[in-house]
Amino acid sequence: MPSYLQWLRFFWLPGLILILPFAHYLPWLDLGPLYNKQLPFFLLGAALVLSVLYRSSRVALAAGLFLLLYAATSLGLLPEGAQGLPLYLALMALNLMLIACARDRGALSLIALAWLLVLIAQGMALFLLQECCGPLSRQFVLENLPVWVSEDRDASVILPLLVCVAAAVGASLLFILFPGPTVAGLFSCTLLLGYGIWTGLPLVPIASAAGLLLILSLLGAGYEFAFRDALTGLLSRRAFYYHMLAPGRHYSLAMIDIDHFKKLNDRFGHQTGDQVLRMVAGLINRHTTGRTFRFGGEEFAVVIPGRDRMGAEKALGHLCGKIAAYPMRLRAAGRLRDRMIPGRSGQRIKVTVSIGLAHREKSLKKPDAVLKAADLALYKAKRSGRNRLCVHVEARDQSTKCKSGT
Numbered sequence: 001m002p003s004y005l006q007w008l009r010f011f012w013l014p015g016l017i018l019i020l021p022f023a024h025y026l027p028w029l030d031l032g033p034l035y036n037k038q039l040p041f042f043l044l045g046a047a048l049v050l051s052v053l054y055r056s057s058r059v060a061l062a063a064g065l066f067l068l069l070y071a072a073t074s075l076g077l078l079p080e081g082a083q084g085l086p087l088y089l090a091l092m093a094l095n096l097m098l099i100a101c102a103r104d105r106g107a108l109s110l111i112a113l114a115w116l117l118v119l120i121a122q123g124m125a126l127f128l129l130q131e132c133c134g135p136l137s138r139q140f141v142l143e144n145l146p147v148w149v150s151e152d153r154d155a156s157v158i159l160p161l162l163v164c165v166a167a168a169v170g171a172s173l174l175f176i177l178f179p180g181p182t183v184a185g186l187f188s189c190t191l192l193l194g195y196g197i198w199t200g201l202p203l204v205p206i207a208s209a210a211g212l213l214l215i216l217s218l219l220g221a222g223y224e225f226a227f228r229d230a231l232t233g234l235l236s237r238r239a240f241y242y243h244m245l246a247p248g249r250h251y252s253l254a255m256i257d258i259d260h261f262k263k264l265n266d267r268f269g270h271q272t273g274d275q276v277l278r279m280v281a282g283l284i285n286r287h288t289t290g291r292t293f294r295f296g297g298e299e300f301a302v303v304i305p306g307r308d309r310m311g312a313e314k315a316l317g318h319l320c321g322k323i324a325a326y327p328m329r330l331r332a333a334g335r336l337r338d339r340m341i342p343g344r345s346g347q348r349i350k351v352t353v354s355i356g357l358a359h360r361e362k363s364l365k366k367p368d369a370v371l372k373a374a375d376l377a378l379y380k381a382k383r384s385g386r387n388r389l390c391v392h393v394e395a396r397d398q399s400t401k402c403k404s405g406t
């Protein structure tokens with residue numbers, strides 16, 4: 001599966017929250033509970049507490065910021081009308097983008113505290129500015145912004161809207177560079193703020209939805225932590241066991257092991273070994289259908305759903321050859337590059353894998369039995385020379401057939 005499609009997984013749940021405001025247009029849906037004035041305090045408070053537990057300074061700052069703004073408007077310290085609020089929301093979007101750039105350092109760290117003070121100072125500066133100069137006048141906007149943006153909209157929302165769009169673009173670029181649930185959550189919050197400014201939605205549903213988005217981003221981070229392998233980005237062994245509790249009626253299971261990985265580690269170092277693991281994981285993902293898991297160490301498992309056994313065997317035989325033929329070169333700094341550059345020297349690293357494959361069939365009904373058969377086939381592939389695919393064959397002698405990858 002292409003990596004950009006994998007990124008989309010970070011937006012499934014935020015997407016559901018982001019379409020919530022559109023439910024406005026569905027007359028049969030009662031959105032009354034979302035307008036409960038206490039709800040934002042509960043949701044943002046929960047996000048804040050969870051962020052401390054998850055040691056996420058970014059979510060803590062975002063939740064703290066929303067809480068401050070919501071508390072200030074609830075107490076009447078900030079104007080809730082169309083004149084003042086959009087500017088605060090835009091400033092918030094800008095800060096969320098900046099927060100997304102930072103690294104998590106633990107919610108109670110000194111840096112997080114310093115940042116919170118800077119954010120409060122910004123809010124106060126904006127408050128004083130509005131107090132002494134009055135709200136952003138229509139005249140100012142019309143004079144300083146292109147006419148096309150300010151013809152039929154309320155002028156006071158145009159500048160905040162532009163700031164919000166800039167923040168959302170910045171956050172989306174960040175997400176492309178550092179995909180993850182936290183950046184996805186903060187990016188979704190900037191979109192939410194932009195939507196709030198655009199429609200003039202009251203702060204109650206915006207703050208509630210922001211609380212939900214931040215909670216979901218933490219739950220997403222928890223899921224990644226529990227079910228993803230941090231090095232390769234593949235699903236983890238734990239996810240494999242959960243998947244094998246209900247793998248479906250027809251599937252094939254491949255166990256893939258990198259050959260002589262210990263030697264490679266010893267010769268080129270652990271860092272190079274890690275890069276080889278990442279590259280092999282990427283190649284497996286690219287050249288197989290089904291779900292790929294990092295089973296542990298230098299071993300991977302692929303569960304291919306469906307009855308097409310020949311198709312699975314063909315794809316895995318192909319994978320063996322693709323990995324053996326893949327040009328990996330060692331850079332001077334000990335880093336690998338995945339393409340040969342003509343004229344550049346660098347030691348070539350040959351990486352091969354052995355694969356054991358078993359299909360779910362009459363004699364192998366339970367997932368444990370399929371796993372055992374695939375493991376035996378892998379053992380056979382190792383013993384008969386490595387760099388090959390061996391398939392468990394359903395027969396009286398439970399034999400295997402093998403095919404070399406070169």
Ligand SMILES: Nc1nc2c(ncn2[C@@H]2O[C@H](COP(=O)(O)OP(=O)(O)OP(=O)(O)O)[C@@H](O)[C@H]2O)c(=O)[nH]1
Nearest residue numbers: 257258259260261262263265270271273274297298
């Ligand atoms: N760089 C790196 N090495 C790892 C990681 N996990 C396990 N290893 C190493 O993988 C090696 C596995 O070695 P073995 O189980 O002997 O397997 P092998 O050398 O590939 O031998 P065969 O499987 O028989 O071809 C060990 O040296 C582990 O230290 C990891 O995350 N990164």
